Amino acid sequence: MPELPEVETIARDLREVLIGQKLLRFEAAYSAAFKPNSGVFSALKGKKLQKIERHGKFLNFFFTDDLVMTIHLRMTGQLLLTKEKQLYERARFVFEKNTLIFADLRKFGRIWLCVGGDYREKTGICSLATDAIDPAFTSASFLGALMGKKGTIKKHLLSQQVVAGVGNIYADEALFSAGVRPDRQVASLSDEEIARLYTALRTILLAAVERRGTSFSDYLDGRGHQGGYLPYLQVYGRGGEKCLVCGGILQKIRLEGRGTVLCERCQK
DNA sequence: CATCATACCTGTTCGC
């Protein structure tokens, strides 16, 4: 699914077009995606979209009358500014001048509608750590968030409880860039290694935002275009190929239930 | 509480 750079790109595309427009019509094509149920979404009719915020991989759409719609795209969700019927269309939001379609092959994506401030609890946003490109996410706060943690560093990069927005692609990329094996126990990492990992995370995520995300398989931005970061990936999807730094063969392992690629020579 | 397996879905790729 979209990770931070992909969700950020979508947020920017949608803001540019949809802010200030009233929602005229809503159609649900896959009711299980809607929380608490698709019926409550009729409350959005006639409301004006005032603001779109992103935290980690969640998107929050703030409408008039205190209505907050939250979307998580999970693995294959897409948000497309088009009127054209999509093969895996699960919902359609018709605004005054534009239409937003939620498409999702695997049906894992979820959309919540809440009234007032309780959306953070209802959606789970309340338990997220600081967003990885928020200025409040600093080397010191990362070090503090990892303090006392048990288990591997990859597990904690993916958990959203130490830093929000990192997924499988950028976890592997950042660990490679920092020269840290994904299966290292957090407790074994030096402050210097954690600082390198922090810098790698920030640099890679911001560069990927700059390139409008990575389209490895399904990801498309709000305009239906692929992201441009794929050519910059160093390890993700390259298991068995040569390391671009040392020429050794990249290993593909399973870690924390996820496919994981690393270079045994470059990562210690 | 931490940890693990399993579930949610559909499509593609891999191995025999």
Next chain:
DNA sequence: TGCGAACAGGTATGAT
């Protein structure tokens, strides 16, 4: 070629 298993950008849930 055919067929089933494994895997895919993520997370929630229940069992241990």
